[in-house]
Amino acid sequence: MEILSILQCIMEKYTKIAIVITFFSLWLSGYFSSPSQQIIGLFLIFSLGILHGSNDLKLISKVNRVSKPIQLALFIGSYIGTVLIASLLFYYLPSLALIAFVIFSAFHFGEQHFNALPQTTSIFNKAMFLFYGLxxxxxxxxxxxxxxxxxxxxxxxxxxxxxxxxxxxxFTLVIWLLFALTMVFQNKMTWKRLLFELFLLLVFAVVFKTATLIWAFAIYFIFWHSIPSIFEQQNFLYGEVSIKTFVTYVKSSFIIWLISISAIALLFFWIQDEKILLPLLFAFLGAITFAHSLTISKMFKIKG
Structure with missing residues (x-):
């Protein structure tokens, strides 16, 4: 069986597991208070959430197929530069940075969710990804x-x-649905898949309504985005998805993950103002999302 077919099989099995986990998380929402939901949500975001974006520098080295140290340094420098520019935007132009963060995050979520579908035109795919994520x-x-x-x-x-x-x-739902229907009529998406996606949106709506903001975001971000992304990255970097490659992935990501966690912890300790902890968290996630989404897009382009 081809590697791609194996990965698709793994993703299909994981989707069933993710549905069970989502309903279990929904059930937990009725038993945990808002502070408890927030603590669990933050733990998931700081662990698997940050981890899924901590291997970008290794991805960059493979995505750009560089062989010279100077070239690799330039690519890494551009990645770090993107994060720094995004951080400055959140500080000096927060409104613009927030809009950009929502757009980049929306596209990134949609691209991860639908990357296995047959490709149409580049503009069509990007628009569909964006409107689904929005x-x-x-x-x-x-x-x-x-x-x-x-x-x-x-x-x-x-x-x-x-x-x-x-x-x-x-607006975004209607536009995404038009794109999805177009893919159905082009035989690039099945009616079964479309109905399943509408079912998922209904499930997400119930979860988002029941859970607090951080817990609801964590349920989607971890179980429907970060873990599938880790699978995709394992397959891209090591040619398979297994416990062995996951351990290798974690070892490769650990230093960047530790730096990221340390940075956000220092900011929380330095500011010590509960009212801006969540805004600061989303600003931090926004700063690293810009560069991460560009890297993942290049990865999918090479795979596709």
Whole structure:
């Protein structure tokens, strides 16, 4: 069996597991208080969430197929530079940085979710990825509007209206559905897959409505994005998905993961203001998302 077929088989099996985990997480939401949900959510984000983006430098070295140390240094420098620029944007132009973060994150989520589908045109695929991701994010924002509006206000000083979330969800959902239907009629997506995706959106809506913002975000971010991404990266870097390659992946990612966790811990300790802990967390995730999403896109382009 080809490596790609093996990976698809693993992803299909994991999807079934992820559904069970999601419903279990939903069940847990009824038994844990908001502080407990936040602690569990932050633990998952700081562990597997940060880990899935901590192997980017190794991915860069393979994605760009560099052989000379100087070339590799330039690519690594550009990655670090992207993170620094994003960090400065969040400091000096938070509104612009927040918009960019949402767009990059939305595209990144959609690309990870649908990368195995047959390719159409580049613009078509990118638009579909973007609108699916925007639907997920604004569904989360709308169903946790109070906490989301507080974060937006803390980061930018801007007062966002809850109704805008609903209008954006309606728009992005309709546009994504048009793209999905087009793929169905082009025989690049089955009706079964489309109905399954609509079912997932319904499940996510129930989870987002029931859980707190951080816990809801963690459920989606970890179980539907980070873990599948780790599988994809293992397959790309080592040619297989196994416990052995996962251990190798963790060893390769550990230093960057430790630096990332240490940096956010120092910021929390330095600022010591609970009101801006969540905005700071999302700003931090935003800063590393820009470079990470570009790296993963290159990985999928080479694989495709």
């Amino acid at each position: 639907t997920i994010l604004f569904l989360l924002f709308n169903l946790n509007s109070t906490a989301t509006l507080e974060i937006i206000n803390s980061l930018t000083g801007f007062t966002f209206q809850t109704e805008w979330f609903r209008w954006i969800i309606a």
